[in-house]
Amino acid sequence: MSHYYDEEQDGSLREQTVAFSVLGRRFSAVTGSGVFSKGGLDNATRVLVESCSLRGTEECLDLGCGWGAVGLVLKEAHPDISLVMSDVNTRAVRLARKNVPGADVRLSNGFSNVPESFDMILTNPPYAAGREVCYRLIEESFGHLRPRGRFLLVVRYRKGGKMLEQKIKDVFGDVEVLKKSGGFRVYQGVR
Template sequence: MEHYYVEKPQCKLRVKRVIFELKNGRKYIFDTPSGVFSFGAIDKATKILIEHALIKGKKVLDLGCGYGVIGIVLKGEYPDLEVYMSDINERAVEFSKVNAKNNNVEVHIKKGAFFEPWGDEIFDVILLNPPIVAGKQVVLRMISEAKEHLNPGGLFEVVAYHNKGGSYIKKAMQEIFGNVQDLYKEGGIRIYLSRKE
C-alpha cells in the first residue's frame, strides 16, 4: 500500500468532507483526499498541536501541511499571522488551496520537500506533525534544517506519539537546538518545543 509521503499519489482520488470544531466552538470545513495523510478524519496529534501550539511573532510555517488543517485553522484563529504551508505531495497542496478558499483564509502554499520551496525564508514559528512513515532520515533532515529557517528566539514545535518515534525526535531536537522541552502531553502524544538561541 502506498503511503502519503510521495510527490504524486497513484491511488484513485476519493474525497471525504470533515468538520473540525475547536474547543471555542468555531468550525472549519476540510475536504480530505485519499493519498494524503489522515484521509477522512483529522488525527488526534494534529488537533493537539492546533489547540496547544505556542504562537509568537508574525511568520508561521506549517511544514508538511497535508490538506492544510494546522495552517488554515491558525490563520483563522490568528488573522494577523502570515501563514506559510508546504508539502511534497501535489494532492495535499491542491487540497490545501481548496480548503483555504473554503475557509476564507489567505495563506501561502507551495509544493516541495523539506524547506526547498522557501529558499532562505526565515520564520518565527515552525510547526511539524512529522511524516513518520517516510522514515527516520526524512524526519531528522526536517529537524536539522528547521534551525536554519528560524529567527533568533524562534520556536520549532513537533507533535508525535512518544513511543512511535517521538523519543528519537526529542533527542535530535536537543542535539540540534541545544534545548528541548515537553510543551504539552496527552496520553502518548507530546508536543516537543525547541527554541533557536
C-alpha cells in the same frame, strides 16, 4: 503502491468533506484519497494546534501541511499571522490551497521551495517516511528560524518520541515538552 508522503499518488483523487471542532471552533475541510488523515483531524495534530500560542503577526510555516489542518486552524484563530504551508505531496498541496484560501501553499521537499525564515515552524512529521526524513526536517527547520524562533513538533511518545526529542535537543541545544496528551507529546526547540 504510493504513500501519503510521496510526491505523486496512484489512482484518481476521491474528495470528501470532513467536519471537526477544535479550540472551541467548528471547521470543515476537503480531504481526499492519498493524503494523511483523510478522515478528519488527526489526534496528534489536534494536540499540536492546542499547544500553540501565537502573538498575532508572526510569520509561521506549517511544514508538511497535508490537506491543511494546522494552517486552517491557526489562520482562523490568528487571522493576522502570515502563513506559508508546504508539502511534498502534490495532492495535499492542492487540497490545502482549497482549504486555506489566501495562504501561500507550496510544493516543497523539506525546504527546497521555502527559502525564507520564520518566527514559528510547526510540524506533525511524516514518521512513516522514516527517521532520516524526520531528522532532516528538524535540521533544516533550525536553519529557517529567526533568532528566538520556535519549532514545534508533535509525535506519539511510544512511536519515536524519545528519538525525536533527542534530535531536537542535539540540533537546538535544548528541548521543552510543551504538552503531553493522549500518548502524544509536543516538543519545542528555540533557536
